[in-house]
Amino acid sequence: MALDQILVIITGLSLASWVAWYFWFSEKKAVKIQTSEGGIQEAVIKVKGGYTPDVLIFQAGKPIRLNFIREENASCTEEVVFSDLNKRATLTPFKTIPVELKIDKPGEYGFQCGMGMIKGKLIIEG
Ligand SMILES: [Cu+2]
Structure with missing residues (x-):
């Protein structure tokens, strides 16, 4: 696998986890x-x-x-x-x-x- 392909995968994964974190975090803003x-x-x-x-x-x-x-x-x-x-x-x-x-x-x-x-x-x- 070429280095640029690896970089694309890493970028994609970190983007995906950021999105997941963002939604998880915003869900935490529920007010009791x-x-x-x-x-x-x-x-x-x-x-x-x-x-x-x-x-x-x-x-x-x-x-x-x-x-x-x-x-x-x-x-x-x-x-x-x-x-x-x-x-x-x-x-x-x-x-x-x-x-x-x-x-x-x-x-x-x-x-x-x-x-x-x-x-x-x-x-x-x-
Ligand atoms: Cu409307």
């Missing part, structure tokens, strides 16, 4: 939401070209309030859709739009913009 004294699990999600945070961890069976604050006018993020939960909301720009949920079944529930271009995820722990 604490329950307030009133028994509600409340989180603020900033909407600007994406959801921040985009992975949130809650406990099953307790009320959840997601306060979406859409800091842009781009029509992409105008709607947020929870397809697994049959719920959607229109996000008025620069206003806090609460979305109330209660999920009894542990699992992962995705949410996304109306066109499905940007996504987030709720992880419900039992």
